[in-house]
Amino acid sequence: MPLKTSLLNKGIIRNDLKTLYWFPILYTVILFFVVPLQLISRIPHLKDSYPHSHIFGILNFGGDGTQQVLIMTVPVLLALILFSYLQRKNPSDMFHSLPIRRRTLFTSHILVGISFLTVPVIVTGLFTWIVQIVSNLHSYLSLRDILLWAAITMVMNTVMFMSAVFVGTVTGITLVQGVITYIVLFLPMGLLSLAAYNLQMFLYGYSFRFHLGNKDGFFMAISPLYRILNLNSISGKSLIGYIIFSAILYILGSYLYQRRRLENNMQPIVYKNLGYFFKYGVAFSCMLTAGLYFARFEKSIPWVVFGYLIASFLGYFIAEGILQKSFRIFSKKTFISYGIYGAVVAIGLLGINVDLTGYEKKLPPIEEIKGVYFASNFYSYQHREDPNFYEDENIELIREVHEEIIMNKRDVKYNQRTYGRNRGDLYFVYQLENGDEITRSYEGIDLSPYQDKIEAVNSSIEYKKMAYDVLNVEAKDVEKITFRSYEIAKDLVIYDLNEIDELLQLLKDEIINATYEELNDSRIWGSVDLLLKQKGTEDDSIRAESKIYDKATQEYYDGINVTWRKSFDSIDAWLFEKGYLEEARLLPKDVAFIAVDIANSYEEAKKIATSLRENKQFETSDKAEIDSALQNYSNHWGYDNFPIYVVAFYDENDNRITYGSFDQKHVPEFIKAYFEE
Amino acid sequence: MIEAKNLTKDFDDIEALKGVNVVVEEGSIYGLLGSNGAGKTTLLKTLAGIYKEDSGEVSIFGERVFENPALKERVLFIPDSLYFFAGYTLKDMAEFYKSIYTTWNQERYITLQRVFNLDPNKKIMKLSKGMQRQVAIWLALSTMPKVLILDEPLDGLDSVMRQKVKNLLIQDVADHQLTIIVSSHNLRELEDFCDHIGILHEGAIVLEKDMDDLKRDIHKIQVAFRSPLSEEVFNSMNLLYKEKRGSVYLFIARGDKNAVTKYFAEFDPVLLDILPLTLEEIFIYEMGDVGYAIENIIIK
Structure with a gap:
């Protein structure tokens, strides 16, 4: 009887198979619907263009998230069922009176659990492989894709399962086991974010952005649940990491099971010291959440501290009530241990407040x-x-x-x-x-x-x-330069190498010599786009965002957008000299007359803009005045100051070409004079 | 030999067992008597290796029970509230036990079927509570145990079945040197069954007795004399209790029956009766003050 002394017990395993045989069957059926059947149903679409978009999501966890939901629920459910005997009295007595070591019981049930989660995945993988071969889908998905899918599903299943099993060794009620499993898998990330957000309120100069912002990889590493929610692919290294993590959970769980006091079954948490952890943990989490809430809606420190107090008190006593399964929790003892918590938090806050670590004043020499x-x-x-x-x-x-x-x-x-x-x-x-x-x-x-x-x-x-990429570009790299004006539909495109060279130099000079104010002025003609010759590489994700779609070649190029400011006089002069000016932007000769009115709100400005012609507030057809208006208007009215001077430009057929407004600083004199009268 | 030495066990804030000492000889039937909450179940579950001792020691045949599969194979525990797998028939359950206990004896299982007269293909959950208890005992006996630990085993059995089970167990004790520890809150239930009785009260054994000694050595004496006797006459005897109703004395005395009779006869009594004591009375007198405290609970 070699099994007798080993970590596995044949009788227990056989009995689990006998009572729970339906579980892997059901899981296989569900997986069959979610994976191979999905694939089969999409085969007719593969003749369409973009066939990959139809396959997408089946093996890389995209789509509607069904697979993520399965990974998050199925293993936990199985762990709850397999170890429910540990959360109750009678079955616990029965199992533990058998001539089997606790470690053997633990390991045998785990083996059954992992097989129940793994075999269906393997079977589904085989089905998928057969579908791939029979339907000749090699060009859309490879055996490697199937294997990777299976590996990720099995490993993440195991992580979820082992987490729930581990939690089960310290809880004494199945419901509590389930709830705490999810909390534990999310807690590191949640708590850290909450703490950082709260710290930001108290620590001058501290920002969660630097420490936790955009740290998805880190969050995924510490909170498996977050990883599963954002599942697409997992590296081999991470998979091994998760296997090690599961093994550690097994060892710790086995140790805790060994020391478990079975007489505490039916208590939410069977380890008394963990009870403190639970209580203080709940109090702390509630406190931080309330802090965030009050900071958002009340925006003052007394309110935040008030929130801390109320929430931690509630959290602590609710946790105490759960642990004691009773409402009669208001004893001297609980108040004292809550008092200890409060004191520690108060000291901590005070320490931050007086800047004990010198964080706020720190300035490098x-x-x-x-x-x-x-x-x-x-x-x-x-x-x-x-x-x-x-x-x-x-x-x-x-x-x-x-x-x-x-x-x-x-x-x-x-x-x-x-x-x-x-x-x-x-x-x-x-x-x-x-x-x-x-x-x-x-x-x-x-x-x-x-x-x-x-x-x-x-x-x-x-x-x-740093801020203007155009300063770092050489003319030989530029394919073409496009002037896109806000006012006229047609773009001016410069292809000539010499012209590009001249233009680029002028643009650089304008930017180098511009003042801060000029570069932040709201008066803009439009944009000057530089299309670069070299095509960007596909995998460069950051640059891909800034790619420019070229209508002529129907391809994406690397490009640079330069804001075409009205202060760039040399550009205007160059365009005029070359005879391109009227192609590039709106000129006074294209405008028959302008109309101006003032508004005292954005809504009013919007209304006025459409009815300027009818109201006939101020109109002029003087070309010099039109030129001045063109040079000074902005094509928006997002100012802080009122009134807004709304302006519209019309051609000789009374059609409105464009409209906009004047910043108060730039209202032409003749308009100002008219409205001040 | 089953032994508990200075066994303590805490349930969070409550001390369930406070230094229990119990010795059960091989081949005997030990009755553990106590009120609800006295700690009987805790003691039994610790003896069965389900609970771990907080301090002190529990051993069977000289070995520690906790996490000792080889020993636990021969120690069967039947709890007061039974557990069977959902949907299992008696046969399924027997198969489970067979796969766990290498000592399982299929012949015995089949032989016992005649005694219990239960259909092995019936789902256990659908049986009555009494029948379920029979199933548990049947399965337990089929593993050929050396020690049986029974928590309130006769609860829920009718009197015919009760007697049947008792006889079966006594038979097994005789045939296989089986040792039985059985708990009850009812003394009368154990009276004709156990050879030793221990009373557990508030987490400690307050009395432990050999049943034969008990019944042999303690007597109730009713005696009356023509003229009052001096106190010295009584003081020279081993009296547990003394009461005077008119001219009639009532004594509870320890000692050999003939010697007691002879002693009183010398004073020329008008009346001298040696009456039998019920087990309840014996316990109450033996335990003195504690006895009065738990009288109402354990002796109904």
Whole structure:
């Protein structure tokens, strides 16, 4: 009887097979419907164009998410069924009075469980393979695709199953086992995000963005449930990682099972110390969630602290009630242990508040800074190849801005955000000489005190070279240049190499010499698109986003968009000289007259724009005045100040060519004079 | 030999067993008597190796029971509330036991079918509670156990079946040197069955007795004399209880029956009766103060 002393017991395995044989059969049938049958049903569509889109999702977990739901539920359900004896009294007594070691019971049930989850997948994989061979689908899906699908499904099934089994060794009620399984699989990610969001409220300069934003890979690693929700493919390395994870769960579970006090079955959690963990965990999670809620809707620290107090109290006592399965939980003991929790949290918050670690005041010495990212957005930090400033002058300016922000801490602390024109965000990422990185972010702060320095940095050539790709392009790489005007439908395209060369140089000069204000002006003719010769590689996902679709060749090219500003006089002059100007943009000679009216709200502006001609507020057909209006209007009215000067341009047939508005700074004198009368 | 030494067991905040000492000789039937909540089930489940001892030791034939499959194969536990797999027939269940216990004796299983007279193809869940208990005993006996631990085994059986089961167990004790530990909250149920009785009260054994000794050595004496006797006469005897109703004395005394009779005869009594004691009375007198505390609970 070699099995007798081993980790497996034939009798137990045979009995599980006898009582649960229906489970793998049902699972196989479901998988059959979800995979091979789906494939068969889509075969007729494969003659269409884009055949891959019809196959898509069956073997790579796309589509309607049925497979994800199966992975998340089937293994947990099986674990609950297989180990339900451990969560009840009578079956537990029966099983544990048998002449079988606990570890043997545990291992035997697990073996059955994993086979029940694995065999159906293998069978389904075989079916799929047969479908692939019979229907000759080799060009759409390979054996490797099928194997990978099977491997991912089996491994993730095992992870879910082992997690539920592991949880089962510490719980004493099946329902609790199920609920805690899902909580545990989601908790690391949820708790970390909540903690980071909450920390952001209390720690000046801290932002979850740097630490947790866009860290999908990290979240997937710590929370398998998140991975399954976003399942498409998993690398071989990760699969091995999950197998090791499952093995660790087995070893830990086996240990806990060994030490389990069976007399505590029917208690939600059979280990008393884990009960504390549960209570404090629930209290902490509730606290952080409430903090987030109050921060969002009340936006003040007293409210957040109030939320902390109420939610942690509720969470703690609800957890206590669940553990004791009773409403009579208000004893001195529970209040004391809640008090301990409260005290620890209070000390922690106080520590953050007085900046014990020096986080808020930390500013690297200038000689240690190698480079620094500095911007009012987070996006370019992630999407630029090298987003850092390296020139001493800029580093100095940036550090000064940062220093001032730290000194102004008292005014802006605790999520007290400013609103209006000067509101903005600033992000700092210092790359230090020793390889360290310091990240700080200040969101929703008043930028006006630092505006001069920000402008100085953003007027520097170093900045412009980062922000304007056109400065880094050579004429020989440019296929063509397209002028797209807002006002006229037809584009002007320049193919001539010499012309491209001249134009590119003019564009570069304009940008290099432009002031900060000019580069942020709202008066725009349209855009100048540079189409690059070299086709981008397919796998470069970041660049693919910026690809330009060329109507002529029906292909996507790498391209650069340059905003065509009205301040670019040299471009206008060049176009005029070459005789292209009237093809490129609207000219006064194309406009018969203009009409102007003022509005005091966006809604009114919108209404006025359509009926300017009828109302006849102000009209002129003077070409000089039309030119001035053309040069100064913007094709939107998103200003903070009212009234809005709405303007429309008409041709000789009374048709409206375009409309827009004047920023108050740029309203032509003759219009201003008319309306001020 | 089954032995529990200084066995303690806590249920969270409650001390279920507080240093229990029990010794059960091989081939004997040990009755564990106690009220509900006295700790009987906890003690039995620890003896059966289901619960782990908090402190102290539990051993059978000199070996620790917990996580000892070889030993547990010979130790069968039948709990007070039984569990069978859903939808299983008696035959299915027998097959399960057969696959678990290498000691399973198919002949015995078939022989016992005649005794219990149950249809092996019937679903167990559909049987009455009493019948289910018979199934459990039947299956247990078919594994040829050396030790049987029974928690309230006679509950739910009719009197005919009760006697049948008792006889069967006694027969097994005689034939196979089977050792039985049986719990009950009812003394009368154990009276004609056990050779030893232990009383478990609030997590501790308060009394342990050999039934034969008990009945032999304790007597109820009714005696009356012409003239009152001095106290010294009584004090020289081993009296458990003394009461005077008019001129009639009532004694509960320990000792040899003839010696007691002879002793009183010397004082020329008007009346001298040696009366039999019921087991209940014996226990109550033996236990003194504790006896009065649990009298109402265990002796109905």
